[in-house]
Amino acid sequence: MASLRSFLRALRSGQKASGIESIIPPEIKNDGFYAAILELASTVEARHILEIGSSSGQGSTDAFARGIALNPARPQLHCMEISKTRFAALRDHYAGNPQVKVYNASSVPAEELPSAEEVAAFYRAHTTKLNEYPLEQVLAWLEADRAYMSGSAIPDGIRHIQSQAGVGQFDLVLIDGSEFTGEPELERVHGAAWILLDDVNAHKNFRNYRRLREDPAYRLVREDWQVRNGFAIFQRV
Numbered sequence: 001m002a003s004l005r006s007f008l009r010a011l012r013s014g015q016k017a018s019g020i021e022s023i024i025p026p027e028i029k030n031d032g033f034y035a036a037i038l039e040l041a042s043t044v045e046a047r048h049i050l051e052i053g054s055s056s057g058q059g060s061t062d063a064f065a066r067g068i069a070l071n072p073a074r075p076q077l078h079c080m081e082i083s084k085t086r087f088a089a090l091r092d093h094y095a096g097n098p099q100v101k102v103y104n105a106s107s108v109p110a111e112e113l114p115s116a117e118e119v120a121a122f123y124r125a126h127t128t129k130l131n132e133y134p135l136e137q138v139l140a141w142l143e144a145d146r147a148y149m150s151g152s153a154i155p156d157g158i159r160h161i162q163s164q165a166g167v168g169q170f171d172l173v174l175i176d177g178s179e180f181t182g183e184p185e186l187e188r189v190h191g192a193a194w195i196l197l198d199d200v201n202a203h204k205n206f207r208n209y210r211r212l213r214e215d216p217a218y219r220l221v222r223e224d225w226q227v228r229n230g231f232a233i234f235q236r237v
């Protein structure tokens with residue numbers, strides 16, 4: 001029973017129980033984070049928005065796409081998704097939308113993933129939603145990500161999009177990709193006017209949340225630790 005529950009939870013959270021090649025249900029959907037993304041995307045003076053972890057495009061991507069359609073600044077949304085299956089669904093869904101560009105890429109190279117020892121040390125030092133799963137399971141997800149990222153045709157996706165689209169700095173970024181790449185992703189996008197973090201109560205954005213809270217260049221605009229694994233919104237000051 002317990003293992004069935006954790007399998008279902010893993011399935012809902014997009015983890016590897018079902019494999020990265022399966023389509024998963026939208027996560028940021030009809031909650032406070034979805035509403036905040038929609039509002040920001042429709043009002044910020046932005047030219048380039050980056051979404052890391054688009055899945056098949058029905059969750060946060062949907063909020064962004066609806067928002068930018070209303071935004072007089074007509075921002076461009078750049079969507080990044082590593083899974084080939086989810087990417088195919090994402091690409092097909094937004095094929096007719098010139099404001100949305102999609103990339104089948106890994107945000108950062110596999111070499112920038114943490115080691116198993118680092119993830120185990122994090123797991124023991126901090127009680128987050130990750131501790132609802134056995135450490136062995138978490139480490140298996142890490143190694144599955146390492147293997148899949150190593151095979152990505154575009155291994156350094158954030159930099160790839162920057163050079164392809166001629167973007168120096170993104171105006172707004174959502175970090176919601178792999179559970180284990182949040183830190184090198186923030187390293188690349190730090191300086192964006194808006195940084196949105198999902199899963200602040202997990203490995204993905206736990207340290208990023210603390211980093212931005214202590215960063216005099218950013219202010220915390222909104223957070224809610226009760227919505228799924230928690231989210232936070234930071235604005236550059």
Ligand SMILES: C[S@@+](CC[C@H](N)C(=O)[O-])C[C@H]1O[C@@H](n2cnc3c(N)ncnc32)[C@H](O)[C@@H]1O
Pocket residue numbers: 013014020025026027028029052053054055056058059060061080081082083086105106107108145149157176177178179181
């Ligand atoms: C938590 S889900 C995203 C949920 C989505 N934002 C939503 O609201 O439904 C994380 C996604 O990031 C993708 N992903 C994992 N590692 C990645 C990487 N290195 N680069 C880009 N995407 C990655 C996964 O395939 C997965 O679809």
